[in-house]
Amino acid sequence: MVERLRGGDVRALARAISMVEDAQPGARELLAACEEFAGQAVKIGITGPPGAGKSTLVDQMAQWLEAHGEKVGVLAIDPTSPYTGGALLGDRIRMREPVGNSGIYVRSMASRGAVGGLADAVRDACKVLEASGRSRILIETVGVGQDEVEIARLADVTVLVLVPGMGDDVQSMKAGVMEIADVFAVNKSDCDGADRVVAEILAMQGLSGSTQDRVSVVQTVATTGNGIDELMAAVAQSGERKKVRLPAVAGTWSRGLRVGQADIDALDLDPLKSDRLDLDHLGVAVRSIAAAGRFYEMLGLKVAHEEIVEHEQVKVAMLPVGNSRVELLEPTVEDSVIGRFLTKRGEGLHHIAVRVGDVDGMFEKLKESGVRLVSEQVRTGAGGHRYFFVHPSSTGGVLVEIVGKG
CATH class of the missing domain: 3.10.180.10 (2,3-Dihydroxybiphenyl 1,2-Dioxygenase, domain 1)
Structure with missing residues (x-):
């Protein structure tokens, strides 16, 4: 099966992820065979509250990466259906463009009661995707709250998606999930209040006193693709800051504009x-x-x-x-x-x-x-x-x- 994965067989990839997700016979041996390819992909986590537009943003990010020569895997964690135990597939509805594209593989996974916005099998699924030659893995969490920060332990770079008009403005003043972000994406920035969300994030970072480790803040409109170039540049720069290996298009990413700390810089x-x-x-x-x-x-x-x-x-x-x-x-x-x-x-x-x-x-x-x-x-x-x-x-x-x- 690993040989088929390495050869680009998408059906083998789907079957392999199902094996590890359901702990089927042979799953342990499969993961052991995939182990030599572990760590070869850059994992980018996308998290944030429900309704922030994460799935549409992931769609845009995946297409951007493919256009820059990357093979992309997307793991979209959906809530579990109370009837079937499977994923509700809400993410797949918003990712119609990449599905079926040879350069982008999208897989919905049910959370199955796991806390932290992820699914228990997501780490193993990442190993299978790496064995299949995917150089970038986008991991979208279930809509998370303040204390659901498991994605930061898995991803090399974590993008926290916020939007204007979702209750108390200062999602940005909350602890927990705010502290794990490597990049802030203020999505739906064509709506009123986006500038205020940006200002509050920058203000929150200012209270820390340090100016050297401030996180990039990028405004995006996922439905149109506005801000995606800047977002991917910020992701690349965050990876470089964290010494994450960014082969192939690192130079292309780095030519982007540094958006973080813009108000001060x-x-x-x-x-x-x-x-x-x-x-x-x-x-x-x-x-x-x-x-x-x-x-x-x-x-x-x-x-x-x-x-x-x-x-x-x-x-x-x-x-x-x-x-x-x-x-x-x-x-x-x-x-x-x-x-x-x-x-x-x-x-x-x-x-x-x-x-x-x-x-x-x-x-x-x-x-x-x-x-x-x-x-x-x-x-x-x-x-x-x-x-x-x-x-x-x-x-x-x-x-x-x-x-x-x-």
């Missing part, structure tokens, strides 16, 4: 090389500092400073977090910048602030470089710091405040 236009950018604070628009502050108190954060900035018509409460802080912004009048933000978008992340050594020098450098600035000049804000704002159109969708000394 877009501002690093040789901005005084001796003084790298650092996260200063996150500005969060709230209707009531007193009401919102109760949550942060439960986290152990306390207001270190509070004041009213008259010219901004805002009351500010500063809560230190490590070397950074959260700033709660409550409007003092309804027709103010923060007041209008609350009316239009509701409570949430208003801006990200990064700190530089020479705020005046940075203002001139960005202005000369054609970056769109919201501020006409550097101003003095809460706590006496000096600042100006960069328009979201130049930063990847989030309002960025540059703060520092003169």
